[in-house]
Amino acid sequence: GDSVTQMEGPVTLSEEAFLTINxxxxxxxxxxxxxxxxxxGEGLQLLLKATKADDKGSNKGFEATYRKETTSFHxxxxxxxxxxxxxxxCALPYYGGSQGNLIFGKGTKLSVKP
Amino acid sequence: KAGVTxxxxxxxxxxxxxxxxxxxxISGHRSVSWxxxxxxxxxxxxxxxxxxTQRNKGNFPGRFSGRQFSNSRSEMNVxxxxxxxxxxYLCASSSSRPSYNEQFFGPGTRLTVx
Numbered sequence: 001g002d003s004v005t006q007m008e009g010p011v012t013l014s015e016e017a018f019l020t021i022n023x024x025x026x027x028x029x030x031x032x033x034x035x036x037x038x039x040x041g042e043g044l045q046l047l048l049k050a051t052k053a054d055d056k057g058s059n060k061g062f063e064a065t066y067r068k069e070t071t072s073f074h075x076x077x078x079x080x081x082x083x084x085x086x087x088x089x090c091a092l093p094y095y096g097g098s099q100g101n102l103i104f105g106k107g108t109k110l111s112v113k114p
Numbered sequence: 115k116a117g118v119t120x121x122x123x124x125x126x127x128x129x130x131x132x133x134x135x136x137x138x139x140i141s142g143h144r145s146v147s148w149x150x151x152x153x154x155x156x157x158x159x160x161x162x163x164x165x166x167t168q169r170n171k172g173n174f175p176g177r178f179s180g181r182q183f184s185n186s187r188s189e190m191n192v193x194x195x196x197x198x199x200x201x202x203y204l205c206a207s208s209s210s211r212p213s214y215n216e217q218f219f220g221p222g223t224r225l226t227v228x
Contacts, residue, residue, distance in 0.1 A: 034216070043118075043204055043219040089157065101147050101170055102206075102217060104157040 002027045004090050006105030013080055013112050021075040021108045023064075023090035033057075033066055033073040034102070036089045044089065047075075080112045116141065118220035120205050126226045132193040135223045139186050139207030145169075146188040147217060148180060151202040160203075163188055192225075200227045 007022040025033065032051045036044040048057035050066035050073065057064050062077045073090060090105040119138045127133050139146050148160040159172040163182035180190040186207075192199055202224050206217035 032216075036219075043120075043221040044206075045219070046216060049216060094159075101149075101159040101162050101172070103159075106156045 002031075002092065002094055002103055004092055004103055004105040006088075006090050006108050009087075009107070010109040010111060013110070015082055015112055015114050016079045017112075019075070019077040019080045019084075019110065021088055021090075021110070023073045023075065023105060025071050025073065025090070025092050027071075027092055030068060031092045033064075034091045035062070035064055035073070035075050036091055036104075038087045038089065038107070040086070047088070080110070082112045082114050085110055085112045118205055118207050118218055120203075120220040120223050122223060123221065124224045124226075126228060127195050128228050129195055129197060131195050132191060133195060133225060134189055134191050135203055135205075135225075137188045137190075137205030137207075137220060139188070139205075140218055143207035143209055143218070144186055145208045146182055146186065147206045147208070148188070148190050149204045149206065150174075151204055151222070152200075157204070160190065195227045197227050200225060 003026045005024050034049045035047040037047045038044050048059040050057040053066050053068035055066045064073050064075045087107045087109045089107045091102040094101050094103050121136045145164045147162040149157050151157050160174055161168055161180050162170045166182045177193045182188045202222045204219050204222045206219045208217045
């Protein structure tokens with residue numbers, strides 16, 4: 001079945017370091033792909049998305065490119081800040097039942113130290 | 115536009131009790147999905163409602179139920195609470211357009227079962 005696999009956390013970086021969080025997926029066809037972020041004590045916020053192969057989603061300095069040949073959607077940021085400390089989730093929509101639900105990876109906790 | 119709102123934000127219940135959680139979607143959104151988030155299992159899909167009909171259901175026991183009203187507001191109910199039901203319950207709403215699966219999440223209801 002459809003699934004998402006994320007790199008295990010936690011990830012601890014110093015401010016201004018480069019960030020990569022790996023995400024690979026298994027799905028039928030070419031679904032849209034999403035990265036969500038959850039700040040401490042809050043719900044999830046959509047960080048970026050890509051709707052077709054080779055699309056690059058970007059937001060707040062984060063980027064991810066939809067690679068169908070490697071079924072990947074890795075999240076990157078060139079220079080992280082303390083305020084980026086959060087849990088990041090890769091997700092794809094599940095079409096088996098309806099349009100209404102997402103399949104999430106386990107999440108990767110990022111801590112950025114000053 | 116106002117975001118997705120969930121009430122209450124925090125709940126403490128004891129085993130055997132039942133609980134009702136409420137979710138108001140973004141204005142104009144007709145789809146509401148519910149997710150359970152726990153440290154061990156991550157984010158798991160509960161069910162999705164669209165125009166007062168349950169369209170899809172995750173793999174949860176019948177103690178978990180929901181409904182949607184004509185104004186798109188949704189409630190979920192958990193009966194005979196167990197310790198393992200302690201979790202953050204997230205509600206998400208989305209547009210009804212078929213090709214658009216982006217979901218907008220509320221802040222969640224933190225349920226603690228003692």
